[in-house]
Amino acid sequence: MKMQDKIPYEPKDIEKKWQDVWEKNNLYKSEIDKTKTKMHVLDMFPYPSGEGLHAGHAKIFGASDIYARMKRMQGFNVLKVQGYDAFGLPAEQFAIKNKVNPKISTKKNTENFERQMRRLGLSYDWSRSVNTTDPKFYKWTQWIFKQLYKDGLCFESHEPINWCPSCKTGLANEDLEDGKCERCGSVVEKKPIRQWVIKITDYAEKLLSGVDNLNWKESIKEMQRNWIGKSEGAEIDFRLSTSQTFTVFTTRPDTLFGCTYCVFAPENKLVEELLNNNLINNGNEVKKYILEVKDKSEIERTSSGKEKTGVKLEGVFAINPANQKEVPVYIADYVLNNYGTGAIMAVPAHDERDFEFAKKFDIEIIELEKFEDKNEIVKKVGGKMVTKYKLRDWVFARQRYWGEPFPIVFDENHNPFVVADSELPVILPDVESYEPTGDGESPLKNIQEWVEVNGKINSEGEFESDENGKIFYRETNTMPQWAGSSWYWLRYMDPHNDQEMVNKEIEKYWGDVDIYLGGMEHATRHLIYGRFWNQFLFDKKIISTPEPFKRLEAVGLVLGEGGMKMSKRLGNVINPDDIADIFGVDTLRLYIAFAGDYHDDYTWDTKAIVGPRRFIERVWNMQYKIQTPPSLPSIEEGNSSPNIKLTTLLHQTIKKVSNDYEKLQFNTAVAQMMTFINAYDKNENIDLESYKTLLKLLAPICPFVTEEIWESLTPALSIGEGAMQSIHQEEWPKYDELQTIDKVVNIAIQINGKLRDTFSIATDSPDVEVLEVAKNREQYKKWVGEVEPKKIIVIKNKIVNVVL
């Protein structure tokens, strides 16, 4: 090719062109194909915020896109869909502030997100996209809740929420500052509100044992185990001097003889009973303490570094069932009512927190010389061995507008009934005002024509509408944002099915998620809830695998320039559109891939983007150095031939890039391609096959520019009507292990562990030969001299260490 034929690299034209061509050719549409192995690549779906996509999204979605593109080229049938987790607080608060129906702002935001993601060349099958706020989707969220309900896994309960008495609204923990309302500064109370609770604890054991078989990072598995928090212990009954009994939970029944006091959680029902019956001499002091504790957070209460607080219940003793000894009874905030039994036997000599407490309150400390046999002592005092979990039941209700309505109605006596399938979806109605009612109920409560519904209970015991039936009242709580995100990926498999949440045969083909990418902040809750629903659906034989996510990859944050978390307030949010405008999408994708390990946080640095851009331009310009016909390196040219070195480097590069992509270590894969180019580009001519290999390796990260060059290399094959030959449909390069081995290696000489010299020698030379060469080196003679070494260690292809 002549110089004047060179076309400069113009990302804007290229990127628009290929985005359209790919979409017209349905390049990323997924269909069941039983001749291929399926590969479900899943991103944690975004909440479509008004700010649009930020750099963190580009990092997560980019990672899975690179992975999915490689997998397609490797012959897998990839399912890759994106959806929107669009219920939730920000849309609602926007609605309250601007009096706009969240449907409208959500639609706008969603469209913007999709435009941005298309522009980034993310290879989603958009025909399968879902939105949790779409009645066609939440019909099935409600349906799953119904199955849980019918299985007895849901119950009503009055659970405390943070209540701001002056704003007259419930607050999220996030909205608190030092126990005060972030907005108005009032002291926040705990107010019990009627809620729906799902018995996730019934699945504690399954959730725990399921962790073992997951191909997840050990640290995240450990976080899941700790969240579930299984502990084996005993429940032992104690009698009070006032004749009531209570049960303590202890993991150390063997220390029962060391128990010198007992502690109740301040909220414990028995304390209330004792107070009501005036059995506590210092009742006022106790009441005062209970009030103080009411507004403390759990973190505050259980922090072991903090000074212990509590109040002795004067006039009340507990009797240790092991030795009938009377011990004092306290209430203290370090005992939680929702863990164990809300009461403990305290053994200060053998428990750190009990020890701190006992020291402060001057309670007897009995050091035990021998421990009892756990089972025997429990049997002797009439207790029983039990298993407890830290995992708590799931408060599954919000007193807000923008969430899925429950498929539940009540009769006039507040007896709940689940609605019949024909009633689904229960549509979220439009309201005048999005503010919660002044008594903490959802705004739905005020829509009489929605709440009141005439109907009857059918033979299944389910509610059916009937104009002539009696009045029922709809549940006005809505579901938390967790609901839709606990099963959305299943819907990707069969998104338009209006008969089932997912067809069994279809679900069987796509099966579990092969790789799930998302933020570390979801390592416990989202993943526990998702696993729970999935296990439940498996038990109901609705789906075919018990665990939803075969492999999980936690992707680190992108921090703003200056190393702070990106936030609107700090003004350091990076919008991918802006970067794409200046440098092009391929450069943006390459920059993000190259900036650091995907699993770690990294700091955005706009200045550093020129590096990736320069790299792409070098690749671009290399197409004008292609030599025809290609010259293949010949073996006869020997070890020192630059062609042999390049061939080795080519095979090393295919190997490293393939392995690194598989592990999502894109930064080192890119570094390897840069190394390859640095060596290759020194030559006057480039051989076509090696260049095409490089383009294929780069294609998952830079889909546009590689496609453009590919087209110019193989013009006859491209853009045919409906039958384009895209680089993204090419076969992934293969390498030959033997060809990856360097012919020559560098050996380091260490004298007493210090590096003194290096030399090169044929790979796999025998130790004696290596040593012989080493001994004749100047540096060796200089540092060793005539001294007889104590020991010489030779590590093949690496090092010679001489110990003097």
Place this chain on the structure above:
RNA sequence: GCCCGGGUGGUGGAAUGGUAGACACGAAGGACUUAAAAUCCUUUGACGCAAGUUGUGUGGGUUCGAGUCCCACCCCGGGCACCA
């Protein structure tokens, strides 16, 4: 506080217990140019003219050899159940 991560040049970051700093950004010098940009070449952890010394948060330890393993500590990030 508890659980899970992390700490390496001016910067982002590489390193199956075996030559610390790959790759890139930045910087300095040079080539090309009337000039600038772009591009190319050279240098670039620190100290030192050099030989060399020193260096992966801190202090100990194991080892022929430690960024990597062990112990103690300091600092930073994520999670702690109504942000999701």
